[in-house]
Amino acid sequence: MLTYGHGDVVNGQDKHWREGLSPWQLTVEGDRWYGGRGTADNKGQHTLNLAALEHTLAARGGQLGYNVTVLLEMGEEAGSPGLRELCERERELLRADLLIACDGPRVQARQPTLFLGSRGLVNFSLRLQSRERAYHSGNWGGVLTNPGIVLAHAIASMVDERGRILVEGLRPPALADNIRRALREVQVGGGTDDPQINSAWGEPGLTAAERLVGWNTLEVLALGAGSAERPVNAIPPLAVAHCQLRFVPGTPWQQLSGIVRSHLDAHGFDAVEVSVTADSPATRLDLDNPWVGWATQSMAASSGKPVTLLPNLAGSLPNDVFADVLGLPTLWVPHSYPACAQHAPNEHLLASVAREGLQIMAGLYWDLGAPGLPWQRSAPAH
Numbered sequence: 038m039l040t041y042g043h044g045d046v047v048n049g050q051d052k053h054w055r056e057g058l059s060p061w062q063l064t065v066e067g068d069r070w071y072g073g074r075g076t077a078d079n080k081g082q083h084t085l086n087l088a089a090l091e092h093t094l095a096a097r098g099g100q101l102g103y104n105v106t107v108l109l110e111m112g113e114e115a116g117s118p119g120l121r122e123l124c125e126r127e128r129e130l131l132r133a134d135l136l137i138a139c140d141g142p143r144v145q146a147r148q149p150t151l152f153l154g155s156r157g158l159v160n161f162s163l164r165l166q167s168r169e170r171a172y173h174s175g176n177w178g179g180v181l182t183n184p185g186i187v188l189a190h191a192i193a194s195m196v197d198e199r200g201r202i203l204v205e206g207l208r209p210p211a212l213a214d215n216i217r218r219a220l221r222e223v224q225v226g227g228g229t230d231d232p233q234i235n236s237a238w239g240e241p242g243l244t245a246a247e248r249l250v251g252w253n254t255l256e257v258l259a260l261g262a263g264s265a266e267r268p269v270n271a272i273p274p275l276a277v278a279h280c281q282l283r284f285v286p287g288t289p290w291q292q293l294s295g296i297v298r299s300h301l302d303a304h305g306f307d308a309v310e311v312s313v314t315a316d317s318p319a320t321r322l323d324l325d326n327p328w329v330g331w332a333t334q335s336m337a338a339s340s341g342k343p344v345t346l347l348p349n350l351a352g353s354l355p356n357d358v359f360a361d362v363l364g365l366p367t368l369w370v371p372h373s374y375p376a377c378a379q380h381a382p383n384e385h386l387l388a389s390v391a392r393e394g395l396q397i398m399a400g401l402y403w404d405l406g407a408p409g410l411p412w413q414r415s416a417p418a419h
């Protein structure tokens with residue numbers, strides 16, 4: 038088994054934590070373990086796995102019955118620089134039958150969750166520089182192109198007022214039946230700290246879970262023209278939109294730049310420049326892979342609860358390195374929950390979820406040393 042975690046964290050954001058809390062100090066308030074930075078993402082999660090592994094090893098008299106390779110990186114929050122190259126170079130050292138790793142949130146705090154990959158992302162910027170400097174809107178308004186207005190229309194041609202993606206090449210393939218089935222029972226939001234979700238946002242005809250997990254979303258992350266904080270009576274020279282496509286497998290994301298370019302040209306926005314700034318592929322282990330049933334059964338037996346099976350995490354992970362470079366079936370068992378404030382002030386881990394996570398992981402590690410595993414059945418020559 039290969040397991041993976043990351044020891045790096047995002048910025049502490051010290052000043053923005055609630056009074057009495059700090060990213061550098063552990064503070065226990067009831068079920069919540071606040072600080073330090075990384076309790077949920079990701080130190081708490083892989084520490085818990087290592088503890089479960091230690092207990093399983095002791096319970097098995099020092100013989101797990103399989104080998105374990107632990108890969109911890111320190112660059113995940115910066116896009117895992119070098120991880121792919123390392124795995125390409127050290128294929129032999131990292132050889133395994135299976136990846137079991139933990140990151141991200143469960144669908145709900147009380148709901149053990151298994152996910153099989155992640156959505157990918159492409160960050161790209163749209164930029165329209167109409168001239169070198171601003172000009173007085175009274176002296177020139179009516180005869181100068183306003184790049185803010187043009188860019189707003191360019192964005193509107195790509196995604197409608199309810200968040201539906203209008204560019205065919207940025208839309209995913211139709212939802213497969215087994216993905217629909219897996220998502221049927223999945224509830225999105227509803228937790229105490231969760232935002233109110235908008236049932237009319239995004240692709241019409243899909244459930245919230247289908248829109249979040251099984252579909253693509255095009256977001257504007259930041260938008261600028263002139264100064265929103267201190268507007269002046271002038272036509273701004275420049276407008277910029279930093280956009281993001283989150284996508285599921287099957288989307289031609291490598292061609293995003295060309296797809297957006299052709300779309301803008303076809304809609305009369307030839308002057309708007311497109312540049313891709315970051316990307317990460319999408320992955321998803323086949324829902325019918327025998328390891329999926331194996332893990333779901335083990336997790337249900339250990340927790341005494343039904344397990345939510347997510348085809349992929351809505352967020353992104355460097356899972357392509359494990360799935361594509363190392364060719365592993367990938368199982369992800371998250372020990373956090375949606376309102377954990379990961380990447381924000383007041384990040385915390387729920388002790389109750391961590392305790393259940395310990396049980397679940399010890400169960401998986403135990404069962405992995407028992408006979409009748411998927412690879413023993415499906416690949417006898419291994």
Ligand SMILES: [Zn+2]
Nearest residue numbers: 078114379380
């Ligand atoms: Zn993170």
